[in-house]
Amino acid sequence: SAVISQKPSRDICQRGTSLTIQCQVDSQVTMMFWYRQQPGQSLTLIATANQGSEATYESGFVIDKFPISRPNLTFSTLTVSNMSPEDSSIYLCSVASTTALDGYTFGSGTRLTVV
């Protein structure tokens, strides 16, 4: 299955600043997904990112707050902009992989704390 390198693994940021999270995949994948997991909560899909097109955002998430780039088939970034303490969460990227037993592979997550 695909292997994802997600960086940073954790960060503590000041409110009002932005953080960019990177996901690098060791193989070409069509679909990449970004999820947010607020403390003690389940995973919520932020957006789906396909290479060569703009990301598709779920209800409640907007591009100005969570801009996503997908410059090629192995890389994507998610930026959390103008952060507030409410943005403190784990952010995970995921890819759909036809070779993975489960069909999906997840990055190890970025644990973000906004102070």
Add this chain to the structure above:
Amino acid sequence: AQKVTQAQTEISVVEKEDVTLDCVYETRDTTYYLFWYKQPPSGELVFLIRRNSFDEQNEISGRYSWNFQKSTSSFNFTITASQVVDSAVYFCALSVGSGYSTLTFGKGTMLLVSP
């Protein structure tokens, strides 16, 4: 729209007890996949099983077993002879269609296994 319900928020057992985690799903699609993931305190998602909607065979893998019943839209997960290392949050998830669409997660069940 899809929905996954995990009614048990938290379960506490003593080591060696058997425990069943419940999952009920809703979808109008006839083709779909069901998943179970484990999230230990470290935060990464660990894939446990994927089951497609046309395969109602129960599955056993070591101490883990899964009971898929389309008649009740349930996909329950049983751990036999639980161990302390089983302590984690367990998520049930659903994706619809034959391709690789987005995952809809349940809210998760936190399992605490004490010695």
